[in-house]
Amino acid sequence: MSELADLIDLVLSESQTPAEASLPTPGLWSYRRPTPLPPSPIPGNSAPNELSPLPFPRQDFGLCATKNGDIYFCGGRNHDHPGLLYHYSTKNNTATVLQCGGxxxxxxxxxxxxxxxxxVLALQGGAACKNGDKVDPSLFLLNLVSRKWLRIPTAGSAPGLRYCHSMVVIGTTIFMFGGDSLQYPKGSVNELWAPDIKTIHTQPRWELAIPSSDRIPSPRHCFLLxxxxxQLILFGGWCGSYGQSAETWSFNLNTKRWSQLQCTGDIPSPRSRIAGAVLDDVIYVIAGHSGGVINDVFAFRISGEVVRENSELRKRLVELERGKEETMKQNSRLQARLVELERDSKESKCQELITVILHSCSKADSLTSLQGMDAQDMADLLALALRTQELQSDTNRRRVLHLLRKLAKSAQVFLKHIELHSVQCSLTDPIHDKGSYGLIYEGVFEGQRVCVKAVRIDVGSGPAAKKILRAQAGELALLAHVSHPNVIPLYGAYLLAEHNPRICIVSPWMENGDLADYLTKFPNTPRIPLMSDVASGLQFLHDMGIVYANLKAASYSIDLSKNFAIFNL
Known part of the structure; x- marks a missing residue:
C-alpha cells in the first residue's frame, strides 16, 4: 500500500505549473508526422538504442492529455503493439514509448x-484485442514519475468490465459513465461511478452515484463526456434501440441532478464514436460516426449557448405552477361566490317584487299590459319565483301561475328557461294529427325518445294566428310549472326556423299511446284504476286553478308502467 500512498501524495502535492506553449499552427488543423524517439526507460534502467515503433495507424484506442500539452495513448486495434503506452510531445512533435513496470x-x-x-494516468475496462484473451476489469493507476502501474483492489460493488465508456476527473475524483457491459446483464448502461483518489488507499471502493433527478440520460456508449x-457535460452516443443521439446533458456534482440542456445555434447531428475536448468554457465536438465517417467540428460555448434546466429553475417552476393552480382555484371559488351572490340578489329582488304584486290587485292587473322585453323580463321573473319555491302557500303559487299565464298569452312571450337547442326531429312524417293545433312527431332529446308537437300556424298573421300563439304561450307557461304523476311533464320547446315558423313542444314519449288506442289493444283492462288516475290528475289541476277543457280519451296517454298521464295536445 506504500506505492499507492506515494501515488496519492503525488496527485495531491503536484504544482499547477502553467502549460507550455505548443508548436504554432496556421489554422485550426495542421498535419503532423511525429518523429519517433527511442523508448523512455523506467527510471534507473538503461535506455534502448532502437527507435520506438511508429504509433500509427490504429483505431479505438485510449487517449488523454495534460494541461502542459503532454498526450498519452495506448491500446486500440490495427496496431502491432497495442500493449505499449506512448507519449506525444506537442512541443517537440515527437512520439516515445514509455517503458513501465508493475x-x-x-x-x-x-x-x-x-x-x-x-x-497519474487512470485506465479501466475495454475489450480484448485477441480472441480468447481476458481483460482485467480493475481500475489501474500509472505513476508517470516512477513508471509503475498499480492495480487498485476494491471492495463492494464495482462497475465491472465494460467498453466504449468514458472517464473524466474533477479534483481528485474519477467519474466513469455509460458504456457497454461485457458482464450480465449485457448491453448499454447509464450508471455513473466515482472513486476518490484521495481516499482510495483507506477506502478502496467504487461509489455508484444515485441521481436526485427524475430524468436521466438513456443508456449509451461511444459518447463524449x-x-x-x-459539472459533467455529456453529448451524443449510441443509445441502443433509440439509435444515435444529439442530446446534451449536464450532471451537477453538488445537487447530483441530470439536466438536459436546451442548446441553440448550430447543433451537431446525431452521432457516436465522437472525439472532443473542453478548453475554458468551450467544448469541441470532433467528427464521429453516423452511417459513415463524419468530418465536421463543432464548438459549443457552455456559458453562452445554453439554457440550463437546473434545480433552482425547476424549483421555481414548480412554485409558479403551484401558485398558478392555487390562483385558479381561488378564482374559481370567487367566481362561484359571485354567481351565488348574484343569484341571491336576484332572488331577493324577485321575492320583494312578488310580494308587492300579491298585495296589490292593481299592480297585478297592470302586468297584462306589458309588451316586448318588459313582458319577457316579467314573465321570466314570475317563472323564477315558481321554480325557486319562494312562494310559501299554494294560494300564492296559484295566483302567480295565473298571472304568468295571462301575461304570456297577452304578450305572446315564451319563457327562456324552457327553450331547447338539441332536439333531433324530422318534421316530414307525423305519427298522427290528433292534437288540437298541431301534428305529433317522434324525436330524440339527450339520447331519449321524445314526443314533439309541432303547432300548426297556417292561417297567416291575422287574428286566428294570434289566437293560436296566445293559446300556446299560455299552455307552455302552465306546463312548465305543473308537476304530478298523472300529468305529462314538459321538457321544453323550440322554434322551428321555416318560412312559416312553428313552435315545437317537447315532452316524454308514451310507448303505449293514448287511452283510446290502449283500450282497443287491451279491451280487458280494468277501468276503475284508469278512472282513479284520471280523477287524481284532474283534482291536481283543479287545485291549481286550472280548468281542463279537453276531456276525451285521445287526450290521455299511457306510460310504460300503465299509469295515466293527462296532457292537452
Missing amino acids: DDPGPRYDHAITMVGSN VPYQN
Missing part, C-alpha cells in the same frame, strides 16, 4: 483513460 493492464481497445493531475467546473 501491474501491467495488458492490450485492450475501447477502454477508458484519463489524467489525474499531470503525473467532458468535465466543466462542477
Whole structure:
C-alpha cells in the first residue's frame, strides 16, 4: 500500500505549473508526422538504442492529455503493439514509448483513460484485442514519475468490465459513465461511478452515484463526456434501440441532478464514436460516426449557448405552477361566490317584487299590459319565483301561475328557461294529427325518445294566428310549472326556423299511446284504476286553478308502467 500512498501524495502535492506553449499552427488543423524517439526507460534502467515503433495507424484506442500539452495513448486495434503506452510531445512533435513496470493492464481497445493531475494516468475496462484473451476489469493507476502501474483492489460493488465508456476527473475524483457491459446483464448502461483518489488507499471502493433527478440520460456508449467546473457535460452516443443521439446533458456534482440542456445555434447531428475536448468554457465536438465517417467540428460555448434546466429553475417552476393552480382555484371559488351572490340578489329582488304584486290587485292587473322585453323580463321573473319555491302557500303559487299565464298569452312571450337547442326531429312524417293545433312527431332529446308537437300556424298573421300563439304561450307557461304523476311533464320547446315558423313542444314519449288506442289493444283492462288516475290528475289541476277543457280519451296517454298521464295536445 506504500506505492499507492506515494501515488496519492503525488496527485495531491503536484504544482499547477502553467502549460507550455505548443508548436504554432496556421489554422485550426495542421498535419503532423511525429518523429519517433527511442523508448523512455523506467527510471534507473538503461535506455534502448532502437527507435520506438511508429504509433500509427490504429483505431479505438485510449487517449488523454495534460494541461502542459503532454498526450498519452495506448491500446486500440490495427496496431502491432497495442500493449505499449506512448507519449506525444506537442512541443517537440515527437512520439516515445514509455517503458513501465508493475501491474501491467495488458492490450485492450475501447477502454477508458484519463489524467489525474499531470503525473497519474487512470485506465479501466475495454475489450480484448485477441480472441480468447481476458481483460482485467480493475481500475489501474500509472505513476508517470516512477513508471509503475498499480492495480487498485476494491471492495463492494464495482462497475465491472465494460467498453466504449468514458472517464473524466474533477479534483481528485474519477467519474466513469455509460458504456457497454461485457458482464450480465449485457448491453448499454447509464450508471455513473466515482472513486476518490484521495481516499482510495483507506477506502478502496467504487461509489455508484444515485441521481436526485427524475430524468436521466438513456443508456449509451461511444459518447463524449467532458468535465466543466462542477459539472459533467455529456453529448451524443449510441443509445441502443433509440439509435444515435444529439442530446446534451449536464450532471451537477453538488445537487447530483441530470439536466438536459436546451442548446441553440448550430447543433451537431446525431452521432457516436465522437472525439472532443473542453478548453475554458468551450467544448469541441470532433467528427464521429453516423452511417459513415463524419468530418465536421463543432464548438459549443457552455456559458453562452445554453439554457440550463437546473434545480433552482425547476424549483421555481414548480412554485409558479403551484401558485398558478392555487390562483385558479381561488378564482374559481370567487367566481362561484359571485354567481351565488348574484343569484341571491336576484332572488331577493324577485321575492320583494312578488310580494308587492300579491298585495296589490292593481299592480297585478297592470302586468297584462306589458309588451316586448318588459313582458319577457316579467314573465321570466314570475317563472323564477315558481321554480325557486319562494312562494310559501299554494294560494300564492296559484295566483302567480295565473298571472304568468295571462301575461304570456297577452304578450305572446315564451319563457327562456324552457327553450331547447338539441332536439333531433324530422318534421316530414307525423305519427298522427290528433292534437288540437298541431301534428305529433317522434324525436330524440339527450339520447331519449321524445314526443314533439309541432303547432300548426297556417292561417297567416291575422287574428286566428294570434289566437293560436296566445293559446300556446299560455299552455307552455302552465306546463312548465305543473308537476304530478298523472300529468305529462314538459321538457321544453323550440322554434322551428321555416318560412312559416312553428313552435315545437317537447315532452316524454308514451310507448303505449293514448287511452283510446290502449283500450282497443287491451279491451280487458280494468277501468276503475284508469278512472282513479284520471280523477287524481284532474283534482291536481283543479287545485291549481286550472280548468281542463279537453276531456276525451285521445287526450290521455299511457306510460310504460300503465299509469295515466293527462296532457292537452
